[in-house]
Amino acid sequence: MKLKIITLTFVTLLLASCGTQKTASTTTAETTLQVKETVKNIALTPELAEGKNLYENSCARCHKLYDAKKFTQEEWKPILARMQKKAKLDDTQMASISNYITSQL
Template sequence: MKTRIFALTFAAALVLSCQAKKAAIANAPATPEPPQVPTAVTVTEAHAKGQSLYENNCARCHKLYAATNFSQADWKPILARMQKKARLDDADMGLITNYLFDLQKN
């Protein structure tokens, strides 16, 4: 008799815990969209290369930040520090910097 009560209690707990997980998943917020390039930006070859470099090099180690998350003054030391870690040359770093600063203008 005790075994049946234990089995029924365990089964009820299992069913209730699964329903709680389904409700939590259903109420979870949608995953955030990555930062979008404003439509007013004229996409040039340099802009596209800067975007590609930013997305491919920076996202290897951490999430990508929107250009507007930091001011240009804040970006400069961040980019200088990350250039060394990502082993980017000055030309590539210039493209990334121009890409981020162009996004802030719009």
């Protein structure tokens, strides 16, 4: 009887310790990701913030917003040129959007 209780206690402690480690690792990874996103958001200059605002408000009217890293800088150039006419944006606004996207790569 004592052997069963000791074995059950050992197995319970082993499972509890494994579960705690996984939760701690996930929490640490999530915290690190949140810190990186916060630093990236804080680092925007007023010009880049304007480009981000234009990107979010002009582009999201017609389609979902793509992550800047989904395409290379060379791939973004024709995409932005094509979308400029559809979104009715002038060259200054497109330069702001382009600078913002380039800063996110």
